[in-house]
Amino acid sequence: MSEEARQLRTAIAVVALLNLAFFGIEFAVALAIGSVSLLADSADFFEDAAVNFLIGLALGWTAIQRARVGMALSAILLAPALAFLWTLWEKLGAPVPPAAVPLSLTGLAALAVNLFCAFLLARYRHHVGSLTRAAFLSARNDAFANIAIIAAGLATLRLPSIWPDIVVGLGIAWLNLDAAREVWGAAREEHRLARARP
Numbered sequence: 001m002s003e004e005a006r007q008l009r010t011a012i013a014v015v016a017l018l019n020l021a022f023f024g025i026e027f028a029v030a031l032a033i034g035s036v037s038l039l040a041d042s043a044d045f046f047e048d049a050a051v052n053f054l055i056g057l058a059l060g061w062t063a064i065q066r067a068r069v070g071m072a073l074s075a076i077l078l079a080p081a082l083a084f085l086w087t088l089w090e091k092l093g094a095p096v097p098p099a100a101v102p103l104s105l106t107g108l109a110a111l112a113v114n115l116f117c118a119f120l121l122a123r124y125r126h127h128v129g130s131l132t133r134a135a136f137l138s139a140r141n142d143a144f145a146n147i148a149i150i151a152a153g154l155a156t157l158r159l160p161s162i163w164p165d166i167v168v169g170l171g172i173a174w175l176n177l178d179a180a181r182e183v184w185g186a187a188r189e190e191h192r193l194a195r196a197r198p
Helices: 003-033 036-058 063-076 079-093 100-122 130-158 163-196
Strands: none
Touching (some): 003 036, 003 100, 003 130, 036 063, 036 079, 036 100, 036 130, 100 130, 130 163
């Protein structure tokens, strides 16, 4: 294994563990304050941990095997959107705004985690096609989502309402659908090219 491959494997492991740890923190806060966007984002942290653990396992595989894992990962990227739909249904049934300050502070902490992960993965985002691209896109999209969560908390502090939280949850769901589409496309192209090689 090359030095770059070892460094990539280490970066992937660090990102996976950080995402798993913050999933637990954000999930607990989301339940405590009744936040749709934090619950969707915590599902996203869990999904990112799973994606990165899978990538770490698949790094030594053939191009065709990696492409197949990339296609499977595009399905995993849909998990936060499904979590959002479930929590949205519950929130509309009991329209109580989430606690604004913990919402913004948790979003700020999540942003710090995701920026660190995106920084670690940025240099490897084209290293092994769809796999590392999936990891980088997840971290990047999560950083955008966290900025929106902070804004939702500030908006809720100024004017208590469930809607800033719901709108941000919709945005998180859309980002993950777009990432799933992009990873699926990259994996399909990677699979096609691998099969075309003699």
